[in-house]
Amino acid sequence: MTIDEIAALLRQGLTNTAIAQQLPVSRQQVAQARRDLRIPDVPRQKSTLEEKWGARTQRVEGGHIMWTGERSASGSMVFWHCSKSYTAHRVAFLIKHGRWPVGVARTSCAYRGCVAPDHTDDEVGRRRTYEQLRYIAGYSAPPATCVHGHDQGEHGAFTAEGHSFCRRCQVAHNRKAKERRRRSS
Structure with a gap:
């Protein structure tokens, strides 16, 4: 490691961090060399x-x-x-x-x-895919509402096999089961 190696990389426009990663030197050593050689800091480019x-x-x-x-x-x-x-x-x-x-x-x-x-994929894309799988497997269209009256356009979901279920009812069921487990322990 020499000051010449650091200077060459500084003149190529590399940052202190990039040089410290390439050479066995610290960022502070590179910064000191930059000041000694009067090479300005590289302007930070905001990445998208x-x-x-x-x-x-x-x-x-x-x-x-x-x-x-x-x-x-x-x-x-x-x-x-x-x-x-x-x-x-x-x-x-x-x-x-x-x-x-x-x-x-x-x-x-x-x-x-x-x-x-x-x-x-997002919820909309997955729902579309699962509905297509249902039709391919010969299932009928999913119901508009579940047995508790929840709108399946909003709360409906599908298993990987294409079976429909109500996410809102599932959440309520899981909450009740968790409460029962908590009370029994």
Whole structure:
């Protein structure tokens, strides 16, 4: 490591951090060399949301894109941009469709960790897919309301096999079951 190596990289327009990652030196040493050589700091370029997402992904076989970025404590693929948190799937959906997803954005393929925009769907897209599966499997159209009168256009959902159920009733059922377990323990 010499001052000449640092100077050459500084003159190429690299940042202090980029040089410190390439050479066995600290950012502070690069900053000192920059001051000594009177080379101005590189102006920070704000990356777009898509660029920041792309910097945290890696293409793999089969058209899949793996997430290499951060994960939340719950395992969600997340990153920050302009002081706001985003999930990788929401941004992938935005890249593909030019709009934010309705509900939760998820990968429609079975490749673990994939965030490929072509493989990402929102609630509306998944509902459409499950309805098509129902018709292909010979099921009738889902009911307009559940047995408790909930509008299935708003609360209806489908299992992976194409069976319809009421999400609102499912939430109520799960809440009651949790309460029963809590009381019995």
